[in-house]
């Protein structure tokens with residue numbers, strides 16, 4: 001089985017400030033953000049220091065996500081040396097300041113979805129959440145028909161697999177058509193520090209939508225992702241398997257099988273028990289019973305405006 005590795009940019013943490021690329025590999029132009037007309041705030045969180053904004057770029061719907069990133073240890077002394085301090089208050093041994101950092105140490109991670117569909121807007125809108133319990137039968141009768149007609153496009157996934165986008169970000173690839181995958185940084189991670197390390201392994205196979213499709217037939221694929229994914233991360237970032245949380249989402253947003261690799265110290269969005277299934281548990285469940293994920297009930301959260309929740313309500317399941 002042939003394997004390839006991309007040493008390039010992924011070998012080190014990203015410290016330069018160059019633009020990321022759009023789907024077609026073109027740099028995202030500055031005007032995409034400066035032409036953005038705000039319609040409403042979808043969500044904001046003071047603790048996570050991010051804000052999700054819905055608006056328009058030249059008549060096209062767009063979502064812009066702004067996020068303050070963690071303070072980097074490698075630029076700490078520069079930050080302290082080259083910033084200006086403005087005193088806010090002083091009392092006994094206590095004082096607080098506004099630290100005005102130079103522009104290059106004060107960047108805001110910005111994600112743009114443009115054109116954004118109504119489903120993208122809903123994904124980021126703060127909503128009440130309900131927990132649904134889905135039996136294997138519910139999956140086949142309610143969920144499968146719904147996701148077959150309503151789910152997000154996986155064009156971005158195909159672009160990655162076909163090297164039409166993000167090819168220079170690939171950390172590791174096993175090209176085997178049955179057990180192979182591409183490992184690359186999740187677009188939620190700016191790769192500037194390891195505290196919030198986040199990579200995804202996307203399988204080459206296109207016939208596995210989610211956890212529900214997995215049987216013991218897929219064990220070689222899953223064990224391959226675990227061992228080679230962990231090895232690659234150890235090599236590239238010197239992060240050992242014991243520092244990783246490796247899991248699948250159910251329900252995922254994108255129905256093409258992929259596995260999340262995050263730092264175990266990082267409270268990543270979607271890593272809670274109602275959505276994350278540890279890869280090692282999935283492997284053991286399938287070893288014990290090949291039809292585990294076909295038959296058993298799986299609980300997951302659905303937002304109030306999710307069409308799938310309506311289907312479960314209509315069927316009297318919620």
Ligand code: M7G
Nearest residue numbers: 156184185186187188200249251252253254270
């Ligand atoms: P998911 O479990 O299907 O859905 O995971 P979630 O987004 O609700 O978690 C898909 C993962 O792929 C997420 O962690 C996304 O941040 C990531 N992702 C989504 N898109 C559109 C891209 C992309 O274009 N490039 C990369 N590298 N990651 C993406």
